[in-house]
Structure formats: structure tokens, C-alpha cells
Amino acid sequence: MNDIEQVMQNAREAFDSYKNLSPAKRAGFLNEIAAAIEAAREQLVPVAHQESNLPLGRLNGELTRTTNQLKMFARLIEEGSWVEAAIDTADESRTPRKPDTRKMLMPVGPVVVFGASNFPFAFSTAGGDTASALAAGAPVIIKGHSSHAETSQIVFKAMQVAIQKAGVHPCTVQHVLGSGSTVGKALVEHPFTTAVGFTGSFHGGRSLWEYANQRETPIPVFAEMSSINPVVFLEDTLQKNAAALAKQYAGSITLGMGQFCTNPGLLIAVQSEGLDNFLSLLGAEFTRIDPDKMLNSNIHASYHAALDKALAQKGIEKVGQAEKNAGEGEAFPTVAKVKANIFLQNPHLSEEVFGPYSLAVCCDNKEELKTVIRQLKGQLTTTIMGTDADVEANGDVISLQVTLAGRIILNDVPTGVEVCASMVHGGPFPATTDGRFTSVGTTAIKRWVRPVCFQGFKDNMLPDALKNSNPLHIWRIVNNEWTQQSI
Amino acid sequence: MNDIEQVMQNAREAFDSYKNLSPAKRAGFLNEIAAAIEAAREQLVPVAHQESNLPLGRLNGELTRTTNQLKMFARLIEEGSWVEAAIDTADESRTPRKPDTRKMLMPVGPVVVFGASNFPFAFSTAGGDTASALAAGAPVIIKGHSSHAETSQIVFKAMQVAIQKAGVHPCTVQHVLGSGSTVGKALVEHPFTTAVGFTGSFHGGRSLWEYANQRETPIPVFAEMSSINPVVFLEDTLQKNAAALAKQYAGSITLGMGQFCTNPGLLIAVQSEGLDNFLSLLGAEFTRIDPDKMLNSNIHASYHAALDKALAQKGIEKVGQAEKNAGEGEAFPTVAKVKANIFLQNPHLSEEVFGPYSLAVCCDNKEELKTVIRQLKGQLTTTIMGTDADVEANGDVISLQVTLAGRIILNDVPTGVEVCASMVHGGPFPATTDGRFTSVGTTAIKRWVRPVCFQGFKDNMLPDALKNSNPLHIWRIVNNEWTQQSI
Numbered sequence A, B: 001m002n003d004i005e006q007v008m009q010n011a012r013e014a015f016d017s018y019k020n021l022s023p024a025k026r027a028g029f030l031n032e033i034a035a036a037i038e039a040a041r042e043q044l045v046p047v048a049h050q051e052s053n054l055p056l057g058r059l060n061g062e063l064t065r066t067t068n069q070l071k072m073f074a075r076l077i078e079e080g081s082w083v084e085a086a087i088d089t090a091d092e093s094r095t096p097r098k099p100d101t102r103k104m105l106m107p108v109g110p111v112v113v114f115g116a117s118n119f120p121f122a123f124s125t126a127g128g129d130t131a132s133a134l135a136a137g138a139p140v141i142i143k144g145h146s147s148h149a150e151t152s153q154i155v156f157k158a159m160q161v162a163i164q165k166a167g168v169h170p171c172t173v174q175h176v177l178g179s180g181s182t183v184g185k186a187l188v189e190h191p192f193t194t195a196v197g198f199t200g201s202f203h204g205g206r207s208l209w210e211y212a213n214q215r216e217t218p219i220p221v222f223a224e225m226s227s228i229n230p231v232v233f234l235e236d237t238l239q240k241n242a243a244a245l246a247k248q249y250a251g252s253i254t255l256g257m258g259q260f261c262t263n264p265g266l267l268i269a270v271q272s273e274g275l276d277n278f279l280s281l282l283g284a285e286f287t288r289i290d291p292d293k294m295l296n297s298n299i300h301a302s303y304h305a306a307l308d309k310a311l312a313q314k315g316i317e318k319v320g321q322a323e324k325n326a327g328e329g330e331a332f333p334t335v336a337k338v339k340a341n342i343f344l345q346n347p348h349l350s351e352e353v354f355g356p357y358s359l360a361v362c363c364d365n366k367e368e369l370k371t372v373i374r375q376l377k378g379q380l381t382t383t384i385m386g387t388d389a390d391v392e393a394n395g396d397v398i399s400l401q402v403t404l405a406g407r408i409i410l411n412d413v414p415t416g417v418e419v420c421a422s423m424v425h426g427g428p429f430p431a432t433t434d435g436r437f438t439s440v441g442t443t444a445i446k447r448w449v450r451p452v453c454f455q456g457f458k459d460n461m462l463p464d465a466l467k468n469s470n471p472l473h474i475w476r477i478v479n480n481e482w483t484q485q486s487i
Helices: A003-018 A023-039 A041-052 A056-079 A128-136 A146-166 A180-189 A202-214 A235-258 A273-287 A297-312 A340-345 A366-375 A388-393 A395-402 A442-448 B003-018 B023-039 B041-052 B056-079 B128-136 B146-166 B180-189 B202-214 B235-258 B273-287 B297-312 B340-345 B366-375 B388-393 B395-402 B442-448
Strands: A086-088 A101-107 A111-114 A140-143 A173-176 A195-199 A221-224 A231-233 A266-270 A317-321 A334-339 A357-363 A379-385 A405-410 A449-455 A476-478 A481-483 B086-088 B101-107 B111-114 B140-143 B173-176 B195-199 B221-224 B231-233 B266-270 B317-321 B334-339 B357-363 B379-385 B405-410 B449-455 B476-478 B481-483
Touching: A003 A140, A003 A173, A003 A180, A023 A041, A023 A056, A023 A128, A023 A146, A041 A056, A041 A146, A056 A128, A056 A442, A111 A128, A111 A180, A128 A140, A128 A195, A128 A442, A140 A180, A146 A173, A180 A202, A195 A202, A195 A442, A202 A221, A231 A235, A235 A266, A235 A273, A235 A357, A235 A388, A266 A273, A266 A366, A273 A317, A273 A334, A273 A357, A297 A334, A297 A357, A334 A340, A340 A357, A340 A366, A357 A366, A366 A395, A379 A395, A388 A395, A395 A405, A442 A449, B003 B140, B003 B173, B003 B180, B023 B041, B023 B056, B023 B128, B023 B146, B041 B056, B041 B146, B056 B128, B056 B442, B111 B128, B111 B180, B128 B140, B128 B195, B128 B442, B140 B180, B146 B173, B180 B202, B195 B202, B195 B442, B202 B221, B231 B235, B235 B266, B235 B273, B235 B357, B235 B388, B266 B273, B266 B366, B273 B317, B273 B334, B273 B357, B297 B334, B297 B357, B334 B340, B340 B357, B340 B366, B357 B366, B366 B395, B379 B395, B388 B395, B395 B405, B442 B449
Parallel strands: A086 A476, A111 A140, A111 A195, A140 A173, A195 A221, A231 A266, A231 A379, A266 A357, A334 A357, A379 A405, A405 B449, A449 B405, B086 B476, B111 B140, B111 B195, B140 B173, B195 B221, B231 B266, B231 B379, B266 B357, B334 B357, B379 B405
Antiparallel strands: A086 A101, A101 A449, A317 A334, A476 A481, B086 B101, B101 B449, B317 B334, B476 B481
16 A cells, blocks of 8 residues: 555545544644644744745744634634524425425545645645634645745644644644655545645646546645736826835735735736826836845746746836846846737736736726726736725726626735635636635635535434534524524 | 627626626516416426426426525525625724725626426526526526427526516526537537536536536536435334335335436345345335336437346346336336345446436445445435434444435435425535535525625725625624624
């Protein structure tokens, strides 16, 4: 039996045990993981810094976000209403007799999670995918990311401490390292795997999705892949707030050297004096931004190759670039512009350039701006920057934007993803492989479950969430009414 | 411009209008469709009878179910809480500032619905897929089923009357006829199509799913395909209730000449005297059941080819068959049995035989019974027949069954699908292409939507479901609390 086979046998055994744990016990386990990671902070942050080049402050913040996510999912399952319990009681007097039917969400089985290079804590080993899967009742097999392998192993050790303390099945979480195209592929293809979580490149996510669809029994892959997060700048705000906008967007485009899925890579506006002024101020801001190290040498090489390719396209004009030269492994922040008619004819220009780069698209008029939006592929976010007067006059533009992305932002930057119940970090293909779900926020748990209906079951045989007495005191739909009452 | 191109251009235009209708207006439209179909009942039922061979009584009942489904979705969207509104208000004092984020489900765009042969009303033109999509705010393109083309056209005419009366965009519903592999394929492949609903064969559903995945932008296909709905008969009930069980199951297996997705095609039990007695009584029941016409000549030919193939397998023994000979186009009700060790080695025996046929699998012991369940593929339903003592002693068997299907039934037959909030008519592949959804009941609406998050929007710009005043008076999650209150 090879390693992957053993891992997946273990995962199936763990599922048989873990799926039967009470929500309170699962919540306890998540809190233990949070505590164990917190306890390893002093060891974790410097290692992650060394492996990822990310600043210590950012990594400390990300670690806190990670433990907060775990605790958020613990609270969610302690509260319990997320299972979407629905109950229709029997009606013996009806012809034909109406049966008693009760439905809730239940875990699908073992889940494979691929760590992301750009968030060594929050989107990796014990990140949002893992936390939401464990909350749902699914055991997790983590494919650690090679660019922070040691960080991943320390986090996994902390999780093993939590496994011991919480007394859950020892294989509820497992950790493997290796290449995506061999180990990763084998994990996705194994018949015991029931779902996959991934954050990374379009190429990587799409490959996993294809492996999953070529199985005899296809499984869902939730891959968050590629987005250029278009921002529409409207006329009145460009005229009134150009300097503030330039400062705000120079910051957002180069935050973390642009290594965020929500990095604003496309700035769209109708040609005006205000726009010219904004772009020249934005260019000036860029000259003052220092190049900095990227996550790893692959990402650095990819950024500069993509940047060179982008800048070499016909009609592209540089707007601003860091004045200081880039050192070894450092990214060179750059902003450029192009006329919309050229942009519309060149599909290369709407490809993601992962790093501190953004392209301004200058449109002749509003119709052309709308054509640009219509031609874009699915996005994680899209943003509108505008005064009240702008917004009033551009309902049609905003309506188009709503069909484009998972999150629509007004007068803010897309970077910075709030972890909460109302967040959508997802969007139509190719932003993700499945725009019906989110990978951030409480509803991320919905990726690892499916509904099961129990018909004609006696009360004592039902899961607690569906029992007459409502022992978990959750919100349920009982005979079409929302209620926390017992039956 | 060819026909399909025109149809899809129309659908996109209709979407731009229809998605902006208030829930109350959409509900009014659904009720108008129900009324128009009711008004056409006298014309519809005889035509459907002639096209499908289904009895008039059944078709009258199915038409009522269809109008009830439309009215159920109207009530659902009038109530409005199905949109899963979640609101997290801003916190200006937090560092970094916490933005205002608000999420709800919104329609994806034009939906293609394939009519099913076995339910000319309830799963076809204005059936559950169409009703749920229209409720969600998605325009529908119906690919009418060739085996009841005239019925489909009359239903579509009724829908056009409703379009007029409700004043919705004339292309909110469109109707095309033609082959699945040409017209159907072209509809699924068109870039404006955003989702597909289908009920039918594994081959048909799987093909549509493949077309959808080969697109540049893949789209979801909700295909309800193939299920043999395994029923586990436990020892005590077989000993005590053999005669009643035989009568009940002979009825369920041959109901509508077995042409239901939930037809019990596999009966599993541990060898016992009670089982022998049950099977001999079941066989006797079958001798008294008259052959009857099937839906069409293709289905009839397929049934008899599949039946002949099944009966020709090694180790298969006939248990009972109708005494009366089958006439032209009529199905011959048949029940057979096989030992579990033979069943486990022959994958042909777990293939669906669409029609009035069921296979009993006789196991040497409980371990072998569990092996049989473990080897089965995903199912729409699975059933347990047992006394209290049986159920008490077989928690492990029931736990396995829960992982197998979308609906788990105790002491009833799987045929008969209640249309309600707690129904799951779905299940793991290959029962459907997506076991996370149901095609029957109110939550069927969730197939045609995706979540959208609005960040930093002013109250007057938000959809009604997300406004502070909660004008729709729906249940929402506001700062992690379930409430109907305003903010």
C-alpha cells in the first residue's frame, strides 16, 4: 500500500468517527487548534518570515486572523443554525398521507486542502479551508505548500497537539508534502476524497478541477484562481479627489507587493482632464514606492515575465514605476495605461499579472466603458469609485458590475477581505471554479456538506438538529415557518 | 444569426429586465402561469395521455402538482427569506476600520431546462426546474421533450398567456424543440447560458455535463440521472410482516410501470426463512399485476433489452412475473433474486433497469449486507424496512445508508416525492451530477443563484432585501444574529 492509499484509508476511518462528534466537541477541537497555534506563535512567525519574505508584522496579523477564523467557525457550529434544518411534519389525514420529512446539511467525507503560497497561515495548513471543513465534520488532508513547508509542518504539529487534547480521531487532520502534479493529483483522484479546496493560480486550480472531473465519480473542487479586480473611476470623483484616490490606490496596488487575489489590476475610466490628473498623480506615487522581495523566486520570475510581456504589448504606455532599482528577488512596482479600443482587441491585457502592477484603461465614452466591463471574465471583486452624483448617473454601469463579481465595492479598495457572515470571497469562473460558494467567512462551511432528508424517522433516531425538542436550540424552518421553538 | 443564437440573445435581454422585477411581481407571474395551466387542463390532459400513455387520473394529479409547485415558489419568494441575506455593519472604531458588508443570493442568468419524458407536466415545460428558475429571477429556455412535444407546446402557450397578463419581458420563457445532441448541445454550449436543469438518463445527463465542462466558461448542470434506490429489509420485520411488505413493494415497484426515478430497484436482506417467505409472496403479487403500456417505444425497447440482459446474468433467478402476456408496447413486471457474492462480482447487476423490475440481493450475513451497501454508487433514496428491534440492532447499517443517498426512508416506499421545504430529491453521483442540491422542494431555487456581497453601499442603492429598514420583512443574519428586525 503506498503512502497516499494509507493516508486516504486513515481519512475514511477518521470520517466514520469524526462525523459523529457533537457540534460542541467539534467546536472544542477548533478552539484547541487555535490555542495550539497561538502557543507556537514565537516559533511560527520567524520561520514563516524566512520562508515567505513577508514582513513580521503582517505575519503576526495573519496568524491572529487564522486563530480568529478557527474560533469563528467554533462559534458558528456551537450556535448550530448553519445546518439549514427544515422539518415538515406528517399529515395522516391527507390523501395520500403526508409523511414526516426532515432535512439538514451533513459532511460529505474526507476533504483535500491545498495550501496557498501568499497566505502561509490564513489560507494554508490551518487556514479557512481547513477550519471550515473541520467545522462541517469533514476530516482534512493538507497538501502543504512547498514554498513554506517548514511553517506548514509546525502548524501541523500544533494541530496534532489539539487532536490529542480534544481526543478526536488521530487522522482527523493529516499532512503531506510533494508536488501538485504527482502527490496532489493522486489525492484528488483517490476514490475516498470527496471534495477539494485550493487557492492559487488559474493553471493549478484548473488542473485539479480537471482531475476531479475525470474521476469515475466526479467531486467538487473549490479553486480560487485568478482575478484582476476591475475598478471603475467615475468622472466627478476623479475631478474632485484625484490626489486622495492616487494615494489610496498606489497603496492598494502595491500592498504586500501586490500578492493578493484581490489586488486591483485594472483601472477603468472615461477620458477626462480629471483622469489625466489622477494618472499623473498615481504615477508620481509609484516613483516613491520601494521595490520589495516577493514570496519566492518562482513568483518573482513569473511577475517580471508577465510584466515585461504586458509592457511590450502595442499601445501600452508606462504611467509610473518605482524610482529605486529592484534588488535580487524584488518586485518592481509599475502602473501603465492603454486606450480602451486597444484593450478590447488584445486578450493578453486582461490576464492577471500577479504582483504590484495595474493597468489603466482609458475609454472614449461611457458606452466604451460598458463594453470593456461586458468583455471581462468573472472576478472576485469589482469596485466603483464615485461621488453621490457619479453613482446616481451610473446605475447601468453598477448593474453590469453586479453580474461580474462576487463582491461589489463602493468607494474603497478591494484589498482587505473581512472575515464575516456576509463576505463573498468567490465569483464567476475563472475567478473560481464555483461562483456559488465563498472561501472566506462563515458560509465557507457550505462547501463541505450536502443535504440529507430523513423520512419517517422516529425522534430518537434523528440527529439532534432535527429532533422535536430542538435540543440545540437552533433556527429551523418548521412547516414553512422560521422558528427556534420545539415541536 | 441562427435560431439558437437569436433565442439566447432574447434570453439575455429578458434577464436584464426580469432580474430587476420585485419578488412580488415574480410571484404574480408564477401564479399567472399556474392559473393559465389550470385553465388549459381540459385540453392538456387528453393530449398528454395520448402522447405518454400515462393514465388520465395520474395526469390530472400531476397537473395539479405542477400548478401547486408554481404556487409554492410564488409563496417562497413572497416570504423572501430564501435569499440568505446576511449583514455585517461597519465599525469605524476598529483598526483597521470594519466596512459595511451585505450579502444575498442573486440569479445567475438564463437557464436551459430539459423536459423529462416520465413527468410531462411536473418535470417538464412548466415543471419544478422552470418554476424554481423563474422564482429565482432567471429567464428559462425550455428544450421540450420529443415524446410529449404537443403537450409541451400547449403548456408553453399557457405560459405565454401568463407573460402577457403579468407584463414580464416576452422572452422570459422560450421554447425550442429538437434533438438533445444538436439543439440541446448548442443551448448548453452557448456563452449566454449560465446553468442547466435536466431529468433523465445517465447517458443524457452525463453528456450535457460534459458539454458544460468543455466550455471556455464552464457552467453548472443539475442532472438527475440514475438511481436504483436500494431497500434494506431487516430480519424481524420480514418474519412478522412479510405479506404486507410484499403487497406494499409489489405496488411500489410497478407503480406507473416502474417509470419513476425513485423506483425501488434493489431489495437487500440477510438470508432467513422470513426472507424466503417474503420473496415468494412478492413473486405471487407480481403474477397478479397486469402489463401496461410504457411512456414510449424507446423506453419500452430499452426496458426489455435491459431486463433480458439482467435475467441472462449468471446466478439470477426469477422470483415472479406477470401472468398475463405483455401486449404491444407493454412492460412485463418482473422480480428476480441473486446471491450477494454473485451480485458483488457483477457490476451489470447494479445498473438501473428503468421499468417495473426489481432485484433481491440475498446476503449470507450482516457483514455481507454492509459490503453490498458500501459497493453501491450514489443514490436518490435508500430505505430501511424494520421493526423497532431491527432498527435498534442496525444503527451501523443505517449510518452507511446515510452516506449513500439524498433521502433516507424508514418503513415506507421511496416512490412518492413530497414537494416541501425539507425534501431532498438529489444525491451523490451518479444519482445526480451535483448532490449538494435538490430538484424537488423549495430549496430547488438555490440551483439558479449565487451570492453577491455589497460593500460600502448606501442604503438607497442596496437591493430591498439588504436595506436597513428590511422592507421585505425577511429573516436575515445581522451581525451574527437571526432577526426580522430593521437596523
